[in-house]
Amino acid sequence: QVQLQPWGAGLLKPSETLSLTCGVSGGSFSGYFWTWLRQSPGKGLEWIGEINHRGSTNYNPSLESRVILSVDSSKNHFSLHLNSVTAADTAVYYCARNLPFSPYYFDSWGQGAPVTVSS
């Protein structure tokens, strides 16, 4: 049973960079897309982007200018960096596993990592 565990800073000031890492254990790291999503009361569930073990990425165009995903396959980790944060980026951030074939669903999720942006 694959498990995902996110960690990172939970309180940021406007204009800072959000950085979260997700560790994967109990399953294969290759052969999947590893995904970041977020959930806020105002915008619901939002897909941020995905990365595979080779570092190939896909991003949500609405966030692409501020997002970088990275991967460390030797440690089974993948990371999210979101720069120039504002209060609108306050949300619970989830890491999840995405099956790399149709119908493209998220079958395993980590616990949520709450992030607050406040001056």
Next chain:
Amino acid sequence: DIQMTQSPSSLSASVGDRVTITCRSSQRITNYLNWYQQKPGQAPILLIYGISTLQSGVPSRFSGSGSGTDFTLTISSLQPEDYATYYCQQGYNRPYTFGQGTKLEMK
């Protein structure tokens, strides 16, 4: 982006009731439709993928149907542990998008 619209936004039902939640996509998404359940303070969990395939371990009282742009999640006989919020998600095009959720509450 493909817009996903769920109805109703909230629903009151009693244990044993048959419950139906609807999801409509802004364009045809063939079978790229998935359903999730989320309880307060927890991450969503996958219930159904590809319109109607139950994820392993999901009780058979859950079922999915639909085609084209209109899809349905049905709980045949509501159980106490089913009170939660349900989301549909399309995997047809990136960015993957979710419905706004349907909160299932106790009547």
